[in-house]
Amino acid sequence: MKSLSVFIKDLGAVFKNPKMRISMFAILFIPVLYSGLFLKAFWDPYGKMNELPVAVVNEDKGADYEGSKLSAGSDLVAELKKTDGFKWNFVSREAAEAGLADNTYYMAIIVPEDFSAKATTLLDADPQPAKIIYEPNEGYNFLAGQIGGTAVKDIKTKVSAKITEAYTESVFDKITEISSGLGEAGDGASKIADGATKLDDGALKLKDNLLVLTEGTGKLLDGVAPLTQGVTDLNTGAAALEAGSSTLAGGLQQLSAAHKQLQDGVTQSASGSKQLNAGLQKTAAGAASLKDGTQSAVDGTAKLQAGTKSVVDGSAKLEAGLTSSAEGSAKLEAGLTASKEGSAKAAAGAKAVADGLQALAKSNPQLAASPDVQKLLAASTAVATGTAQLDQSQEQLLAGATALHSGQEQLVQGANQLHTGSEQLDAGVTQLHDGAKQLNAGSAQLLEGQQQLAAGAGTLAAGGAKLSAGMQQFGAKLDEAAAGGAKLADGGKALEAGTAKLLSGAGQLGSGLSSVADGSKKLSDGAGQLKDGLDELKAGSGELASKLGDAATQTNSVNKSDALVSMFAQPVQIEEVKVSKVPNYGTGFAPYFLSLGLFVGALICTIVIPMRESEVIGASRFNRFMSRTLTFSMMSLLQALLAILIVLYGLGLEVQSVGLFYAFSFITSLAFMWMIQAIVTWLDQPGRFVVILILIFQLTTSAGTFPLELIPNWMKIFNPLLPMTYSVKGFKAVISTGDFSSMWNDAGLLAAYGIVFLALTFTYFMTRDRGNEAVLKSEQVLTV
Incomplete structure (x- = not known):
């Protein structure tokens, strides 16, 4: 108590x-x-940013891109007019420089006259990045310049998205062209399938006619055997011509009968040769249609290959540009990190100096009453306040740089995926083009072979006609021989010599007919193989037409819309979910x-x-x-x-x-x-x-x-x-x-x-x- x-x-x-x-x-x-x-x-210092005067100068003259007018500078100005981030002043270059000189403006944002023109060089051999000139008045207020730098980076991101949308529209237009080329290739493949069907029908007829030829040749060989026997008998009986004229008359009758059989076989052979020639003419016509269809496929795939090559080149340049941008954002983030650490130390030191001076002044009233000390106290307090504000701005800049670098990396990943897909598409189209060229070459060879076969069949038909005429003449001679049987005895010796020659000719005729039979058999087998190959060609060309049609449908289903283009230009959005929100x-x-x-x-x-x-x-x-x-x-x-x-x-x-x-x-x-x-x-x-x-x-x-x-x-x-x-x-x-x-x-x-x-x-x-x-x-x- x-x-x-x-x-x-x-x-x-x-x-x-x-x-x-x-x-x-x-x-x-x-x-x-x-x-x-x-x-x-x-x-809440950022709540009054709309009172900070900033000069905006638009000198952009615009540019033409893919047949349309690109005005990136005007689009930027229109976008700034919609926002209230700063107190925007849209002035001339001279007015902006004068305002910076007399501290009317804290910063100036200048869009050069070639801004849109450089934005259209992405797909050129030597692309030039579009630039926005940022001029902070740091001598007037350093922190305002740092805050403005963050705003300019945000503006850069928005403008880049607009430019990316323009390039995206161009890419989708190329995809539409690819779809058209695939449709033309599908039509060409359909023609190939139709030609293959006709060729298959011709090959079937050729095979049937060759079977008829083989049968006729067999019958002809059967007819040659009696002829050979008769000539042999004739040759044997010629020696006893004088003693056996009756035997000669019987031999002549057998020879006449054999001649009729031989003449029938020759007639059938000539008819088969004509049918063979007609079938080969149809085959040659089908081969010509096949060659025209494959040539259409080669032309279609060449157009498709050119389109995909453009897509590959564009995606590669896009990937390179985004990679360079990501590297720049990484360097920016590292630099801001170092700057932030320095500003933190400066803020702490300035605050400590101000607090120490105030404590010293309060501990010594006489010293505190000195005007110089009062000025020193005010200056130290101002320095402490400024360095603290600088430290806060540096923290915001670092957060923005980190978010920018993350977004750039995601864009680089998306560009890598686009480039890889376009390269795969280009490789597939190249393979399709090579296959079409090979098919065209094969169809040309097939046409050439069919033409040669048709020429051989024509020769065969002409030879059959000559053989038929010879057989008729031979029959006439036999008739004369029968009529002159009485004279045969007198010319026995001459007949013996003639029959010897006839026997030799009959042997040659039998050998030739055997060769014809073997050739027709091989030709029939080849016609069967030709039909099997044409069946495979018909199935493959039908599948090719179906696949090309599907590819054209799928590429045509890519409908370009504003939402799709916007998604392609800005595929990632940041959704901020605050934990323990601080207002x-x-x-x-x-x-x-x-x-x-x-x-x-x-x-x-x-x-x-x-x-x-x-x-x-x-x-x-x-x-x-x-x-x-x-x-x-x-x-x-x-x-x-x-x-x-x-x-x-x-x-x-x-x-x-x-x-x-x-x-x-x-x-x-x-x-x-x-x-x-x-x-x-x-x-x-x-x-x-x-x-x-x-x-x-x-x-x-x-x-x-x-x-x-x-x-x-x-x-x-x-x-x-x-x-x-x-x-x-x-x-x-x-x-x-x-x-x-x-x-x-x-x-x-x-x-x-x-x-x-x-x-x-x-x-x-x-x-x-x-x-x-x-x-x-x-x-x-x-x-x-």
């Missing part, structure tokens, strides 16, 4: 002193100044600035309020400990309460639980206060310097702004050792994530910090001799 009375008397002494009242009242608003003003400044920058930075404000407020309290002495003369050590502790705790709770009221009801900060937010803020403020009270009580002025060092380490290692993984490895050691790490985590849980179990864990660790340091303060008051503290009486001067 006595301890409470000492606290009340000390508090009353403070309120009796006007300077102390003003100082303590001002100290209560230190956390509000840090958390409230900083959060208000950074609450604005102020909400995201609230855990960091609240922790900073409460820590700095506790530090300032130790400058104004006496650390060890009491206004009550003779107060015991324990009473002095209680009085000092209650005073600092009361100031801590009041500071936290004011900060809570400002951020909740002044700035409109939304939290997961208002009650837990109050509780965690009070625990954090008390932990910071008791920690700083113990250090300054033990070390006095050097203790405040130690607290500032601890603050600097906490600002860089607490992960309040950048993730812990992005700071140097040697700094990560301090993260779990310092209390602001847990205050930042706990505030994030109670404000954004709603992970209250994690919040209570962090609150417990902060409470442990506070209790440990409160015990150290208690140890100081209970162990230090009052005689050794006489030199510290000067602290009471602050309360006079």
Whole structure:
């Protein structure tokens, strides 16, 4: 109870002193100044981007592409007019340069006159990338230039998509041409199938006629045998012609009968030769139709091969361009990562310098009153603010570069798949063209063979006619021989010589007819093989026509539409699903600035309020400990309460639980206060310097702004050792994530910090001799 009375008397002494009242009242608003003003400044900076003036210059003259007008520059301007990202000013080149010179514009975006012309060179041998000139006025405001750079990259992505749509429409037009070529090839294959059918019919007739020829030749051979026998008898009887004229008359009758049989066989042979010649003429006509059909197929596949070659070349160039773009985005991402690390270090250093100068000024009122010091304080605060904004912009730039690189890689994968498919299509069309050429060559050879066969059949028919005429003449001679039988005896010797020659001719006739029989048999077998081959040709050409028709149908089914072209140009869209959504920058930075404000407020309290002495003369050590502790705790709770009221009801900060937010803020403020009270009580002025060092380490290692993984490895050691790490985590849980179990864990660790340091303060008051503290009486001067 006595301890409470000492606290009340000390508090009353403070309120009796006007300077102390003003100082303590001002100290209560230190956390509000840090958390409230900083959060208000950074609450939603991107919400006012439409007030940032930017010059846009369109010098593009347009270009012709695939028979249509491409105006990429005008399309870009139309797209910008629909958006409110910046305060767009569409001016001339001279006006833009003048505006940059007099700081009217923060940046300028210039579309060159050859922008559309270069955009159409993708399929050329030497493609030229279209360029957008970006001129930031970095000397006027560096951060505005960095933000504008991100916007220009977004504009580049949109323009690239529009250009890709134009190329996509061209590719689909080529596919339509391929479909037409496949249809023509299918028609040619159908003609081949029709010609093969006719040729197959002709081959069947040829085979039938050759069978008739073979049969007639067999009969002719049968007729030659009696002739040979008769001639032999004639030759034998010629020697006894004079003695056996009656025998001669009988031989002549047998010879006449054999002559009739031979003449019938020759007549049948001539008729078969005529039929053979007619069948071969039809076969030759079918072979000519086949050759014309295969030539049509060769021409169709040549057109198809040219079309697929264009698709392969286009997909290869598209793949190369996208690969180069992906490499550039990767380099951009790496550069932004390095720049972001540098800006984080610069922001932390500038903040530390500003805080140190403010602490120094408050610890020395005379120094703080100096105008030069005031200017130095204002400059350090401005530098700290600027570097913090730079650090935030760098983080956004890095996130955008990462998303750009990911999208470029997916585009490269899509281009690889397109190129591979087009190469496979080109290889298939090449094989089809080679097959058609081979088929055409085979049909030409077939036509040539059929023509030769037809010529041979004509010769055979002519020989048959001559043979028939000879047989008639031979019959006439036999008649003359029968009529002149009486004279035969007188010419017996001459007849003997003639019959010998006749016997030799009959042998030759039998040998020739045997050769004709063998040839006709082989010809019949060849005609059967020809029919089998033509059956296969008919089936294959029919299948070829069917497959080409299917290919034409499938390619014709690719219907070009705006939605399809847009999907081809931008096949990937990003759907953002936020976990523990943070509505604005102020909400995201609230855990960091609240922790900073409460820590700095506790530090300032130790400058104004006496650390060890009491206004009550003779107060015991324990009473002095209680009085000092209650005073600092009361100031801590009041500071936290004011900060809570400002951020909740002044700035409109939304939290997961208002009650837990109050509780965690009070625990954090008390932990910071008791920690700083113990250090300054033990070390006095050097203790405040130690607290500032601890603050600097906490600002860089607490992960309040950048993730812990992005700071140097040697700094990560301090993260779990310092209390602001847990205050930042706990505030994030109670404000954004709603992970209250994690919040209570962090609150417990902060409470442990506070209790440990409160015990150290208690140890100081209970162990230090009052005689050794006489030199510290000067602290009471602050309360006079």
